[in-house]
Amino acid sequence: MRTRPRHHWIVRVTHWVNAVALVVMIGSGLRIFNAYPAFARKGESFCCWPWEGQPIPGWATFGGWLAGARHWHFAAMWVLVVNGLIYLAFIYLHGEWRDLSPRRGDLRDVREMLRFYFFLSREHPRQGKHNTLQRGTYFVMPWIGALIVLTGIAIWKPVSLGWLTALFGGYVWARYWHFVAMLVLIALSAIHIFMVFAVDPYSLRSMTTGGYSERLSPEARNARPFYHLLPKWGRRAPPIDGARNSATSKEPT
Amino acid sequence: MTQLRTLRLVESALCRLNGRDVEPPPIPLDRRDFLAAGAGLLVTSLLAACDASGPKGSDELLKYAEGRNEVVERWLLRHTSMNRARDGWKAAGSRFPAYFVSKTIPKWNPATNGEWALEVNGLVDKPLRLTLADLVALPRRRQRVSHFCVEGWTAVAEFAGVPLAHLASMVRPHADARYVDFQSFDDNYHESWDMESATHPQTLIVYGKDGMMLPPPYGAPARLHSPVKLGYKNVKYLTRISFMAERNGGYWSDQGYEWYGGT
Numbered sequence: 001m002r003t004r005p006r007h008h009w010i011v012r013v014t015h016w017v018n019a020v021a022l023v024v025m026i027g028s029g030l031r032i033f034n035a036y037p038a039f040a041r042k043g044e045s046f047c048c049w050p051w052e053g054q055p056i057p058g059w060a061t062f063g064g065w066l067a068g069a070r071h072w073h074f075a076a077m078w079v080l081v082v083n084g085l086i087y088l089a090f091i092y093l094h095g096e097w098r099d100l101s102p103r104r105g106d107l108r109d110v111r112e113m114l115r116f117y118f119f120l121s122r123e124h125p126r127q128g129k130h131n132t133l134q135r136g137t138y139f140v141m142p143w144i145g146a147l148i149v150l151t152g153i154a155i156w157k158p159v160s161l162g163w164l165t166a167l168f169g170g171y172v173w174a175r176y177w178h179f180v181a182m183l184v185l186i187a188l189s190a191i192h193i194f195m196v197f198a199v200d201p202y203s204l205r206s207m208t209t210g211g212y213s214e215r216l217s218p219e220a221r222n223a224r225p226f227y228h229l230l231p232k233w234g235r236r237a238p239p240i241d242g243a244r245n246s247a248t249s250k251e252p253t
Numbered sequence: 254m255t256q257l258r259t260l261r262l263v264e265s266a267l268c269r270l271n272g273r274d275v276e277p278p279p280i281p282l283d284r285r286d287f288l289a290a291g292a293g294l295l296v297t298s299l300l301a302a303c304d305a306s307g308p309k310g311s312d313e314l315l316k317y318a319e320g321r322n323e324v325v326e327r328w329l330l331r332h333t334s335m336n337r338a339r340d341g342w343k344a345a346g347s348r349f350p351a352y353f354v355s356k357t358i359p360k361w362n363p364a365t366n367g368e369w370a371l372e373v374n375g376l377v378d379k380p381l382r383l384t385l386a387d388l389v390a391l392p393r394r395r396q397r398v399s400h401f402c403v404e405g406w407t408a409v410a411e412f413a414g415v416p417l418a419h420l421a422s423m424v425r426p427h428a429d430a431r432y433v434d435f436q437s438f439d440d441n442y443h444e445s446w447d448m449e450s451a452t453h454p455q456t457l458i459v460y461g462k463d464g465m466m467l468p469p470p471y472g473a474p475a476r477l478h479s480p481v482k483l484g485y486k487n488v489k490y491l492t493r494i495s496f497m498a499e500r501n502g503g504y505w506s507d508q509g510y511e512w513y514g515g516t
Contacts, residue, residue: 042408075318
């Protein structure tokens with residue numbers, strides 16, 4: 001009998017489509033930003049951006065020139081939005097949202113997780129499918145994505161959908177929040193990618209083919225960034241004393 | 254090592270036969286991991302192989318997306334959605350960027366060109382020729398609006414002028430006139446618009462800015478201005494407005510910017 005894939009194929013496909021669409025959106029968005037790398041309305045100053053006038057380095061941009069970047073941005077936005085809606089509809093209907101939504105005691109668990117990562121506690125806190133930091137990140141990302149999409153629509157159609165633009169404080173602020181939300185998403189994605197390679201490279205397999213062994217979970221390996229990347233060969237079965245209980249059992253002990 | 258590997262494969266097969274939900278210790282970098290890593294590498298190298306403007310052959314896809322977007326944008330356009338600059342937003346005044354494609358500020362010279370006049374013609378019942386005095390005498394609309402540049406900046410100004418919808422009602426376009434072209438004396442700069450945007454109540458033939466007659470850097474004697482289109486669609490230094498059955502591109506549209514350019 002084959003074990004159930006760790007991630008449903010719809011989650012796996014939408015994850016990678018999202019990754020490619022995000023790279024295109026961010027690169028072309030930064031190229032568009034460079035046409036006016038500031039936020040101030042002409043004749044005004046802007047309070048909240050210390051780098052007014054400072055362009056993004058060319059290597060981080062995509063699309064070649066302003067018109068090219070705009071075409072890419074306005075084409076890839078549909079991929080991003082449709083793909084995102086498929087993902088959200090799926091996890092809602094299929095129940096995966098339960099793995100990602102906040103729970104009581106999350107704050108305490110965040111502290112426990114950070115204590116472990118910073119060598120202040122020896123044992124990996126118990127977890128279900130994801131640890132608390134992951135769950136928080138994966139929960140917040142779609143909300144930031146929604147903010148990016150809405151502010152994006154607001155600066156795409158500031159007259160036809162002027163009510164939406166007004167909701168964000170007008171064009172200048174909508175453009176600002178569009179940019180800041182993108183920066184937050186980049187930061188979260190960077191941490192995500194770092195942690196994949198530093199803590200759980202086996203999740204690459206679970207996000208492509210779906211295969212995963214709970215013996216390889218960070219909890220089973222007691223893994224911190226760059227610590228215990230390889231599983232212990234000798235360990236045949238998870239300990240049964242509950243001290244480091246395998247993530248195969250999600251029931252509370 | 255190979256023996257160990259074989260053992261594990263056998264063990265793994267046995268586990269599956271037994272229907273146990275436990276997997277044996279893994280073999281580092283198995284076939285699937287190898288494939289996954291390979292796929293990742295392929296995507297990365299593909300991305301690296303295309304230049305900064307994207308993979309070759311993507312142009313048609315982008316053209317298609319532009320066409321679909323235009324359908325959405327035209328559907329979203331309402332003559333009832335109005336733009337208004339909030340009172341707290343400062344007018345750009347002289348900080349409003351002046352822009353033209355000629356080497357120097359285009360100026361109409363009556364000595365060589367005769368008195369300036371705006372032609373309104375094409376597929377219309379009653380073509381018109383309007384001097385500045387004629388324009389000023391027509392019903393006037395003043396609006397304090399934002400100007401949206403394709404580059405991402407905005408500027409506030411109070412524009413005064415004649416709604417193009419009023420001019421249209423004077424010349425009476427034919428039923429098949431679905432586009433309007435705006436021609437300037439700034440080195441042949443022109444842009445064509447869809448009829449719906451052109452007849453939006455905020456689309457004006459502007460001769461006044463911030464309470465004064467329009468100065469030459471901003472398109473004197475008369476320019477087109479509407480918040481419903483991006484800056485490059487708002488032709489300055491107007492000479493002719495033509496109602497047409499087909500669109501005929503424009504200065505920036507022909508160079509690759511969106512023809513629709515709506516806000």
